[in-house]
Amino acid sequence: AQRVTQPEKLLSVFKGAPVELKCNYSYSGSPELFWYVQYSRQRLQLLLRHISRESIKGFTADLNKGETSFHLKKPFAQEEDSAMYYCALSGGATNKLIFGTGTLLAVQP
């Protein structure tokens, strides 16, 4: 079964500290993986996807097929990074996204 696990409900760090938001997935084929972000009182928006291998707002995520992980990382957290982050998986021809339960990142000044 397809599943996305985000083990941390809340991650609190100080400004300037490194951040790692964990995401593990379960999928038998070749998945597409995404990170979506929801800032306070805003809609969900795509942050990055593994296919692009890009860095957005200083965040990167590497797909590790051996560990079935897609952790989101940033070397130096900023207060404006505070938001809810969702990892999502898409696989096969279903055209659907399977979301994790989300991690609330709180960056303290």
Added chain:
Amino acid sequence: NAGVTQTPKFRVLKTGQSMTLLCAQDMNHEYMYWYRQDPGMGLRLIHYSVGEGTTAKGEVPDGYNVSRLKKQNFLLGLESAAPSQTSVYFCASRIAGGYNEQFFGPGTRLTVL
């Protein structure tokens, strides 16, 4: 472009009442989705549509119905609301093919008393 819009933004219902949530998109997207967001459970897919006139069940379809009579609109109906349907509802859309990047609406906060 307004992108994806949702109507209404907030609603309070009594148990047993019915209502329809409207999602509209002006990006000519083929695929549209309805999710519910609950604390600790993330986003769960209710129903989705891959084109005008077609709909399919998602992960949690019970108690909901949908219709896609026009390409730009996707309606979510609650025939007899229950307190368990208290949630924030999000609509999303995307193009067919390509990457599965979905564009989300601002959400509708529904409370069922």
